[in-house]
Amino acid sequence: MRFLWLMAGLLFSALAWAQPVREVKDDTGRTLQIPAQPQRVLVLHEALLGVPLLELGVNVVGAYGRDDAGRSLMGVDAIRNVLGERPGATQVRGIGAVGSIDLERVRALKPDLIIGTELDAGHVATMSAIAPVYLQRSAAGAAQGFAAQKALAALLGREAAYAALLRDYQRQLASVKAQLPPPAQPPGRYLAIFLHDRINVVGTMSGMVQAIEDLGLRRQPLSDGSVQATGQSTLMEPISTETFGRLNPDLLFVMRTFTAQPQGEAGVAADLDKLTPGWRRFLRPARQRRVVYLDSVKVTTPTVASARHTLTAIEQWLDKRHAK
Template sequence: MRRFATICAALMLGTSALAQTKQVTDDAGRSVEIPVEPKRIVALHEPLIGLPMMELGLNVVALYGRAKNGETLMDIDFVEGVFGISAAEKGLTGIGAIGDVDLELVRSLKPDLMVGITQQQRLAETFSSIAPVYLQDFASDAVTGFAVEKKIAAALGREDTYARLEADYRRRVDEVRATLPQGDEDKTYLAVIVFDQINVLRNKSGAVQALEDLGYSRAALPDTDDRNEHGLGFMAPLNSETFVKLDPDILVIMNGYMSTEQGEAAVRKNLDALAPGWDRFMKAAKEKRIVFANSIAVATPTIASARHMLDSIEEWSRQ
């Protein structure tokens, strides 16, 4: 009998440990009780939240914006673009198209945590009866580079994983820096992303973090509105007249991530339409100080995206 009681107590202790929770305040100012070690997470924003959690090794079971079979319902697949692996290979499913969530599917997944961005408070209210919802800031000026991933790591007990990822990344930065032209310390960069207009990237992505970690600082932008609320602070519009007058030490150009056409030829075609003759006027273009990047790979706030940017810069530096 005493042995039976001991076994029961051990089982109860194990159940308690598995269900252990903690009270936290998310970036929306909400008090949320979340699992200490979440086992089944649904990400409510693929590139900004889902990918950082996946890189940290957290078990993301579903992503907003994908179908039940895991296929993306958007024009782009950030999981494959950044990690080089399909959603099926990662064992991912989806919870429906943006604006058309399948609540029954969400319930069937039995998530123990859902994570989104602070702009998704209405969605958080919808899902709060299914699982706790933690909201992470992305848009404020204080959130730059890898800040989202670092904060998620702290909230969900993955600080050691993050530290290893960052240490490996810093070693890669040193390797690439050694391949760059030596000389002036005050080197500048300009990173632009082309949609239906030219936009300058702010420090919200792996691309810009890599450039700044290599020692570049952003070129001054005299006539630019340095904020674009539609892009969650990710980019700011840059008029074509200003663009062609700029002379950064390194010019990084990419097509918008909604475009299936990436690479040099596609970027040149779009820029030719928006700023005719840009490659004849810009000194960086004439002196071949241009890096053409794939925005799907480098635009997320992950260490993986920064490493993709480092690879592109190293390839350019060795030409």
């Protein structure tokens, strides 16, 4: 029996490498050959890579932070929260704890392409023995909005799927844009805040940012030195409570950490009460009902889906304004 399993594995590998390949250059400048039409893709970051690929219809077979049955071990399931229930879809299996690859699990999933970020460069030599490894740049400032998903669509021949997603998104975008009240109309200013154990300003790589800027809003400039840059996150950088208290963008978006419950206004308010007591009195966007409360899990992936979740949150904010 062991011999039969060995022969089956060798046969699968032979068939995988027998399929047509093409030469590409990844975002770190490496040239490699990948399958012309990958059938079993494994990702080294679920939110930045796995969710965008799944929305495009790519068969993602493995990622960090899941067990062998495909259940999330991260406290929050990014796939389900962003993309919803996917009846009949193949479960994304786990390849080990975040940052710790179980090579036996990777081999068992029989990927024909592995996609990681530039931070996974140290795994290339080992994992290239299993399947080609393509690295996509994801550092802060390297990509805007859901441009990373567009690049993945081009890489894997999913341009038609991406175009269909974009059409539906643009219809919703036009509807929301027509309803924006002054001063949130273009060329208004916005700022997005992420609450963790401190107050952070959100970067540029997410569907949320894409949606907000496609509405015609522009990022509120912050004074030099007000952002305490650490370079440790693709999503956010901390600001002081004093800087936060002085903020007066035309539209302020606020969300709390991924695993915190409840998401939305009630949870955000509880966090702000701890971080900066009295914020409802001194923060002008709060006094003037110019705050949109977001679910961080849904809006922070670089996907069309996250952009649409953001538009939906803005629609709900508009409905509440109209009701008062």
